[in-house]
Amino acid sequence: MSEKQIDRQRLMTFLSDFGDRDIYVGVMKGVIAQLNPRLAVIDLTHQIPPQDIAAARFCLMNAYPYFPVGTVHLAVVDPGVGSKRRAIAVEFAQGFLVGPDNGIFSGVLSQSPAIAAVELTNLNYWRTSQPSNTFHGRDIFAPVAANLANGVPLKQLGQEIDPASLVKLDIAECKQTSNGVVGCIQYIDRFGNLASNIPASYVQGKTWYVQAAGLRIPGCKTYGDVNQGEILALVGSHGWVEIAINSGNARSKLQLDWQEPLQVVLT
Template sequence: MNANGIITLTTDFGLQDMFVGVMKGVMLGIAPDARLVDITHDLPNQSVDAADFVLAHSASYFPPGTTHMVVVDPGVGTARRMIAVACNGQFFVAPDNGALSSVLREADCPVIHEITNANYFTPSPVGNTFHGRDVFAPIAAHLAAGVAIEELGPRVDDPVLRPELSPDVSPGRLVGRITYIDKFGNAMTNITRADISTAFARAKCTATAGPQTSRLVSTYTDGAPGTELIALINSWGLIEFAVNQGHAAQFADLTVGQEVMLGSSDK
């Protein structure tokens, strides 16, 4: 597999500080022709699950040979592993903390290497608080510039995987969880379009999050502006709770990990 020079960045650093800019400077010093793409730097602090979700719903939209760098690293400076992965026609660089769980589960024969070869780190001493600068950014840049993944360190056969939370699917009933809340307050779940077809066939259904039962609608504008919690199948094929021109998470006190249910409706 040949790298194409594109490097994506997914972090929880935000843009207030110098962290993202410094990582980009390191990358461009190694691979001056690299094309850097920000997926997001606004993940919730230390949320490995959010990193996993975002990358799982982003990586496939990039061309073959793209290098994806993820830095959401609560264990920075500890003995936790750092890994580079080649799978699905792309490269991934991340701490081995489960941030690549969904990518690895969907991969066909992933090649995984621990990152140990200090020849590809920054030349200055590696600190204990900013491996994004000292390790992940230079490794991503070297991969994007054509360095073979085998050069980075030994093979890994046991990457850390987060628990896979599949919905409970039965005829006329679905129980899932909120997995991600976006900037607009829309609460995405792990319930898919296919799950709904399995559980309900031709029957109509309603969705419940906490004490509120919602209509399953087609678009945001089907809900009363600002005053009604609705559910719909979003563009990722997932059940999502939303408020038309409002913030569903605040409106209904929704949180990541909260249980939600879809049930049959007679209406």
């Protein structure tokens, strides 16, 4: 790679469900470094629950706005690895997405639609023409993402596909009612906070509470607005209404899970 190409290189982020016990993350970074040892790779998280595409979708959707335009986002949560699911790269206004076509990018693309997409069929940009059936992250996604970051045009990476054909994860949308909004839980973080699919815009400047698990949960501004161990609802830093417990775990206490319903009531 020429010095001119290095000067044009893009930033890369990396998200997966690989954890930090095994070598998978390190090996993928090694493949990237073989193509460009000077490329900056920022780990978003590798603690996505195994095979949890919905959690990966949420995390990537809430992370991408904080990176420069042109960033390459590599995301690998891939329970269908080795099957007929497509390996893809997508261009959108903020940069590029590389990973499996299983809905992992549908959150990002719901906010910033795809400009162009390709199926990764050009073996010249794979690590090997005979990739492992269980580790496309190493053999396809990592080298493709590195090449994109090095300035290789998207269209060279494979066959163009219709962005409308990309897989969308089936996440229920929130719906307005006569006195509020009905939604569901779309993500649960490591603290047990229950993030809903109701955006902050519905409650800003209003008095409100949440109905969930048979409880009336007060809408607050900070965790400290209630005593330790008490349940509250608030807008999280990600911009979505969430249920939490001050110094506690709302998931464990309320026994609520992904996609379970809740309602914001305006008063």
